[in-house]
Amino acid sequence: MLSNGILSDQLTDRHRELQARAADHFTPQWLDKWRTSPDGHLRRETWQDLAANGFMGVSLPRELGGQGLGLLGALVLGEALAGARDGGIALAMHVQNEIACEWLVSARDEALRDRYLPGLVAGDLVACQCDTDPSPEEPTTATTEGAQVVLHGRKKFVINGATADLCFVSAVLDGAPAIIAVEKSTPGVRVTEVYDKFGTRSVDSAQVEFDGVRVAAEQIVSRSGISQLMRWNRVMSRMRLLIAADAFFTHRALLEHITGYVRGRTLGGRALGAWPVNAHALARARAHQELMEAGIADAYLRVTAGGSTVPEIAELKWFCVEKANELAVLATDLEGGAGYMWDSPSLRAHAQLRGFRMSGGSQTTMLTIANHSMACRAELELAPSGADGARRG
Numbered sequence: 001m002l003s004n005g006i007l008s009d010q011l012t013d014r015h016r017e018l019q020a021r022a023a024d025h026f027t028p029q030w031l032d033k034w035r036t037s038p039d040g041h042l043r044r045e046t047w048q049d050l051a052a053n054g055f056m057g058v059s060l061p062r063e064l065g066g067q068g069l070g071l072l073g074a075l076v077l078g079e080a081l082a083g084a085r086d087g088g089i090a091l092a093m094h095v096q097n098e099i100a101c102e103w104l105v106s107a108r109d110e111a112l113r114d115r116y117l118p119g120l121v122a123g124d125l126v127a128c129q130c131d132t133d134p135s136p137e138e139p140t141t142a143t144t145e146g147a148q149v150v151l152h153g154r155k156k157f158v159i160n161g162a163t164a165d166l167c168f169v170s171a172v173l174d175g176a177p178a179i180i181a182v183e184k185s186t187p188g189v190r191v192t193e194v195y196d197k198f199g200t201r202s203v204d205s206a207q208v209e210f211d212g213v214r215v216a217a218e219q220i221v222s223r224s225g226i227s228q229l230m231r232w233n234r235v236m237s238r239m240r241l242l243i244a245a246d247a248f249f250t251h252r253a254l255l256e257h258i259t260g261y262v263r264g265r266t267l268g269g270r271a272l273g274a275w276p277v278n279a280h281a282l283a284r285a286r287a288h289q290e291l292m293e294a295g296i297a298d299a300y301l302r303v304t305a306g307g308s309t310v311p312e313i314a315e316l317k318w319f320c321v322e323k324a325n326e327l328a329v330l331a332t333d334l335e336g337g338a339g340y341m342w343d344s345p346s347l348r349a350h351a352q353l354r355g356f357r358m359s360g361g362s363q364t365t366m367l368t369i370a371n372h373s374m375a376c377r378a379e380l381e382l383a384p385s386g387a388d389g390a391r392r393g
């Protein structure tokens with residue numbers, strides 16, 4: 001993001017130091033060193049190593065044990081993580097550092113924060129976010145029984161679901177939405193499937209079952225009402241902004257790769273990239289890249305200013321992920337048959353980008369959120385003002 005004037009102006013010396021250190025650290029060779037098997041996911045100890053090297057709790061305030069580098073720090077780290085050429089590690093780091101830590105920082109019960117936050121920042125604990133129910137007809141439910149909460153349900157495709165020690169589970173608690181922190185070692189929690197997948201392979205994706213799991217009511221991180229909705233929106237918008245940036249970083253690397261490739265490959269007497277059909281397609285991709293960068297900078301400013309960001313960030317995630325996927329399709333075509341071979345950089349990038357389509361909510365969901373929120377805003381704008389000038393509706 002350094003090339004973006006708005007964001008680069010905001011970088012402090014500490015951001016720049018992180019940027020330089022992380023860029024050297026996260027390479028495909030680094031990733032291979034920590035995998036359980038060739039092309040497999042990361043070993044559990046990687047998390048402690050990440051902490052030992054100063055890559056955990058980057059955005060977290062210093063008084064809570066973090067590095068105090070805020071959302072910009074998370075973006076700087078995301079940029080470096082893209083150098084590993086596998087989107088899984090970035091997704092898992094966002095879940096751990098942005099979602100799980102944020103739930104704890106804003107938890108109603110400070111004891112929860114004290115119990116888990118130091119472990120997350122040290123990499124001794126790994127977290128996952130369990131949201132996706134098998135279907136709307138099979139929601140994860142929880143009921144209060146005295147001083148305990150009892151959970152029933154299953155969650156699919158959970159990033160780090162197999163490795164994690166701590167699950168943040170979304171559930172319908174006594175009829176209203178809630179987030180509950182559940183330790184993986186609690187009786188009734190089971191990993192029922194670890195998926196084999198196309199991209200983002202550096203972290204596991206698993207199905208996790210909660211079968212009559214009993215936890216203390218103090219493990220409720222957030223429950224019902226407007227504050228639950230606002231916290232959910234804040235956490236998910238932050239995650240979506242970081243995924244939009246991940247897509248942008250992948251797009252940027254891919255465009256650089258394919259531009260070099262089409263310059264060097266001569267077909268029909270001229271460079272492949274000089275044929276107007278290809279030159280125009282790549283010019284469009286360059287325009288998309290600039291729009292993505294501007295959108296990310298704008299969203300960053302909105303988030304840090306504390307304004308409403310839900311529809312704007314949903315649109316941004318949709319746009320960045322959509323355009324990066326389009327470029328991946330173009331780039332694999334431009335590579336010809338080589339673009340179908342598994343060592344093709346374009347095909348590898350495409351595999352990561354397919355994962356970004358669903359993580360943080362599907363592309364269709366992004367459009368639904370944007371559409372719905374914008375329609376609500378328009379309705380509020382149209383509502384007549386009362387005598388005191390206050391809006392009704």
Ligand SMILES: Cc1cc2nc3c(=O)[nH]c(=O)nc-3n(C[C@H](O)[C@H](O)[C@H](O)COP(=O)(O)OP(=O)(O)OC[C@H]3O[C@@H](n4cnc5c(N)ncnc54)[C@H](O)[C@@H]3O)c2cc1C
Pocket residue numbers: 091095129130131132133134155156157158159160200205354355356358359360361362363364365
């Ligand atoms: C890489 C990756 C990481 C993920 N990480 C996590 C995680 O950490 N935790 C977690 O809980 N989940 C995670 N997921 C799951 C992800 O959030 C879901 O896959 C996604 O929300 C879609 O839900 P689904 O798979 O049940 O698809 P479905 O709900 O079956 O939807 C299928 C398709 O239909 C579309 N659709 C749905 N309803 C409508 C409608 N009314 N009209 C038109 N189209 C519709 C959807 O947008 C989607 O494209 C991850 C998924 C991937 C691929």
